[in-house]
Amino acid sequence: MGTTQLESVPEPKYWHLRTVLSEALDSEFSVGEVLPNERDLAARFGVARATLRQALEQLELEGRLQRRRGVGTTVAPPRVGVAVDTAGHAWPGTADEGWEAVDCDLAAPPAAVADTLGTARDEPVHTVRRTRVTHGRPVAAELLYVPSASVPDLTAIDAPSGAARARAVLRELRRGEVERRESAVELGSAGAEDAKELDRLPGAPVLVVTTRYLAEGRTAALSVATYRADTCRLTFGDSGDVEIHHGPQSRAS
Amino acid sequence: MGTTQLESVPEPKYWHLRTVLSEALDSEFSVGEVLPNERDLAARFGVARATLRQALEQLELEGRLQRRRGVGTTVAPPRVGVAVDTAGHAWPGTADEGWEAVDCDLAAPPAAVADTLGTARDEPVHTVRRTRVTHGRPVAAELLYVPSASVPDLTAIDAPSGAARARAVLRELRRGEVERRESAVELGSAGAEDAKELDRLPGAPVLVVTTRYLAEGRTAALSVATYRADTCRLTFGDSGDVEIHHGPQSRAS
DNA sequence: TAGTGGTCTAGACCACGAT
DNA sequence: TCGTGGTCTAGACCACTAT
Structure with missing residues (x-):
């Protein structure tokens, strides 16, 4: 039948989030800028904080973000x-x-x-x-x-x-x-x-x-x-x- | 006073677990061997599964373990x-x-x-x-x-x-x-x-x-x-x- | 002291591989 | 079908930094 194929292989939420955030970093943030805190970000995207953190961890691993306890999450400079x-x-x-x-x-x-x-x-x-x-x-x-x-x-x-x-x-x-x-x-x-x-x-x-x-x-x-x-x-x-x-x-x- | 100093900087549980598991891998397991599943391991160490998984993730990152969905966790060969x-x-x-x-x-x-x-x-x-x-x-x-x-x-x-x-x-x-x-x-x-x-x-x-x-x-x-x-x-x-x-x-x- | 990220819990459900 | 690891939730508390 003519049903459109919608994500036969559904992407995990955290992976999709990672992509969205990555694009946001490219277009809307500059190096050193501070992101909203994790609780706010999670609420904004409608996910649990743990899920948001999974996405942030990926981006940190890729050198895009820098997170410091007590301070916040900032956009990292190029490696x-x-x-x-x-x-x-x-x-x-x-x-x-x-x-x-x-x-x-x-x-x-x-x-x-x-x-x-x-x-x-x-x-x-x-x-x-x-x-x-x-x-x-x-x-x-x-x-x-x-x-x-x-x-x-x-x-x-x-x-x-x-x-x-x-x-x-x-x-x-x-x-x-x-x-x-x-x-x-x-x-x-x-x-x-x-x-x-x-x-x-x-x-x-x-x-x-x-x-x-x-x-x-x-x-x-x-x-x-x-x-x-x-x-x-x-x-x-x-x-x-x-x-x-x-x-x-x-x-x- | 004479109180003994007990961990002025307490180690996170997952980090301690990582160490314990790492030593167990060295002494009690051989390459290719299958570990108990995550739920059993977590119960055995008295931690939540998420915490146990944090330790396993470290060990996988270090090339010590290999995890495959639907199969189990095995001891990885040297890199x-x-x-x-x-x-x-x-x-x-x-x-x-x-x-x-x-x-x-x-x-x-x-x-x-x-x-x-x-x-x-x-x-x-x-x-x-x-x-x-x-x-x-x-x-x-x-x-x-x-x-x-x-x-x-x-x-x-x-x-x-x-x-x-x-x-x-x-x-x-x-x-x-x-x-x-x-x-x-x-x-x-x-x-x-x-x-x-x-x-x-x-x-x-x-x-x-x-x-x-x-x-x-x-x-x-x-x-x-x-x-x-x-x-x-x-x-x-x-x-x-x-x-x-x-x-x-x-x-x- | 207030606000941040880091750790931890106790569940639930899903996707995959073997049987 | 069953057992595995993978994902996700909604909390709680802790450690650190800045004020």
Whole structure:
């Protein structure tokens, strides 16, 4: 019969809401603007607050919104392009890329790290903690594992601990030559400590970049860096000024 | 007074649950094993189902669990390392990397894509759709935009449409020389069409890899590939057999 | 103190896969 | 048909921020 086909596959409400809100953001809001609060928005769209929140969560995951407890929901600026694999810097990133040493201690790393480094599981390695800041905002927290063998000339005179010690380890590390780097990117969630440094709640989505630095046939160092997934776009190869993706793909049919 | 400090910063229930479940997965379950259903699990831990689900969502985001409607929740295998920037393959990935052409049409791309390609916004470009399969599982869906100028020798004889057309476009594209590639990785959510090809629900988290192929000073092609964030670890530089990250970082104190 | 987002509950019904 | 995860509701209370 001639009945019009109306949504043979009905869209979930929160997904439809996401689309509506996304279009509203494009046309009626500007960066930094504050949205109405969740209770008002839910009432306006005639849905439960939990359903509205599901839509907002999607948009936050896509980097369109920023939500802060006690403050409100604001329209997020476009993601920042962050270079993570520039050809010019073979060793771990430097201060001009926004890296700042926090502290350093000597401890046995997680088993998986020890295995990759090729050290015994109970052998202490230098563990440097750093943060990366771009445009005044924290974007990444890093743990850099450096076996003693990679920094043979490090002396006790080089500051016993703290940020100064961290800088000393990095300085000694850079005396060697890097043969190759291998990086991997995957999705993760921020642990309590990373979350604090990234100014996010625990469980916030992060892009985990694991990098092996190979020198003289060994793994000279291993970096595990967690980048804020909501605000960062990781760039490889070169400049970070490409702006293409924006939420789920819409087809030009 | 001598009161012991008990959680001055109380952990959310779902976060604690996540930790408990994560440890249980490590010690009491093996890959592929089916977990008890959500209602039973919630009852067992004395929480509402919604709270239990929040914990499961975290674990799924971290690639530890796989949930399928109508089936159940199973323990996920470790993430697959997928090479996305091997030095050996300058042009878009080939069949030996698991890429398979789906179809191709000629249409005006999204405005942002046209701007990057340097074509007029209403100028049609070849739009190749491909999927990538690894270990028998779909891992990525790609849209490859190729301006006509990059495939000057493409003739009408080369199949008018469909997968054959897509392969013809790729073949012609590869006749040129690549100067450089620029890639960016960011978090996104799967649109309805990508979700279907990736065998996931709409809104599923994906890693969006945007790659510019530069030749003769121009952007010769632009690829937007969406990888399943739950099952994939994207590798850059070289081999994909590094296995380090596992959920939120735990410090070796 | 008032207002915001974050957490949690105890239900209900739906869509899908297996049987 | 039954059991599963997915969606949705209408509340409640908590933690944080600004005033």
